[in-house]
Amino acid sequence: MAGETVITVIGNLTRDPELRSTSRGNVVNFTVASSTRTFDRNTNQWQDGDTLFMNCSAWDTARTSLASNIAGSLSKGMRVIVQGRLTQRSYQAQDGTQRTVVELRVDEVGPALSRATAQVTRQTSQGGFAGRNDGNGFGGNGGFNGGGYNGGQNAGQSSGFGGYSGGASTGFGAAPAQSAPASAPQTGADPWGSSAPAGGSFGSFGGSGDFGGNGDEPEF
Template identity: 65%
Template sequence: MAGETIITIVGNLTRDPELRTVGSGSTVVNFTIASSSRQFNRNTNQWEDGDTLFLNCSAWDSARNSLASNIANSLSKGMTVIAQGRLTQRSYQAQDGSQRTVVELRVDDIGPSLRRATAQVNRQSSSSGFVGNQQQGGFNGGYQGGAGYAGGANGFGAQGAPQQQAQAPVSDPWNSAEPSGSSFGSFGTSEFGGGSDEPEF
């Protein structure tokens, strides 16, 4: 959406993601990412941490994906994550009656950082959207060594399409040797109307 502030943040989760269901029945997960800048101190010859940004984050399940549930089932406190989303600002009334304003990150995508860790990704089955490498539908193998796109609906492609045999080209007048006595290249031949009564250019 136009006018939104989209950012990407890399940091550590300060607590386990908290999954809950709100009054409307929607599922939301809340967590906090701590992101610290680091700089190299040439005097001490060591890396030093700068100020830490604590950013409250939220993500929601929708009819098309289970982002909030996936976060709660996959991430935990201390993990380094890469998150992208939209900054949002909201106001609320605190218990002491004061009005407060907070800035949060509405997460659209998130995953673990693989700089110092490994991860096992399990794809969820879905009744809609792109599902790859399935028979009778989907991408079905994709690019196959120079053969071009081999996918398509109903498995059409490398296996479904009839293979055309390479055939020698039909007689190509531009590829044949020039007959002796030919005046090709000069005007006045019969191919260019040179046999008519009109004078040449």
Template identity: 40%
Template sequence: MAFSVNNITILGNITRDPELRFTPSGTAVVNFGLAVNRSVQNKNSGEWQTEVDFFNITAWYKLAENCAESLSKGDRVLVSGRLSQDSWEDKEGQKRSTVKVIASVIAPSMEFATCKLEKNPKMDGGGVTAANNKGEEVDFTDEDIPF
């Protein structure tokens, strides 16, 4: 069986403040939009035009908490992760779907800004980052896991 590759890395501007929520079991999840600009040349006029692609970004766990605390609308960030497709049926019975990015890395772009890195405290035992700053254990179910 051949393996597939599902990786995406994009650089763009956050279109809305990251929205932090928690699952019923306490798992942090954040969602925000990302606008990615690209230049294309008009075949008829030869002029360069900007086209924009919009992506929905989702991050989990400590990455979600850090994003909500550190990022805001307009910030330029690099997002790396995988694509995930959600499908559903609307009220009229039509099948709908959307593709979002499940982020594994989110980093500020320092092309037009600077940042100060502040490391999170670590728990004892293997250097695993705490689920929250108090180091409390978080209970979660299989439905909370993003893969």
């Protein structure tokens, strides 16, 4: 969305992610501590500088289970890479005072692999276009269901739009048999001397008779 501040924070989780269920769905909250590192020439050692404590939140949506995945994958002390949008919200504290906090609305998060290893388990997609079984659209049991072309297997039994499995079952009927071509004109005969056959003049070019088909074949 235009105008939003997108940042990436790399740091360690200060606590286990807390997953809560609300009226809007599942939400997870966690905090990332990101410290700067400076090199001290006097001691020839790296030292920790100021630490940024970034409060983060993520939600489950109709397309993703981001909040649930974070709660089931990450724990206190893990080093993570978090990308999201800075947001500001106000709330009333228990003492009645009005407070404002800045937090990171997480879009993507993953473990940092500079000093660790991770095993990724891919989840089965919950979405996809489930095709109708009445022969409309892509026909058959699928359309794009499961990520593949399942449509068209049963399409020839109804509407005839069969996707990749159309072929002979498209429902338009078999092509009419082609008649043998007329014999070649005799040597020396003028090929334009004879009159044009009925229905085959240039004025009516494009009809069903111009391509050897019958009158029942639909025109384009």
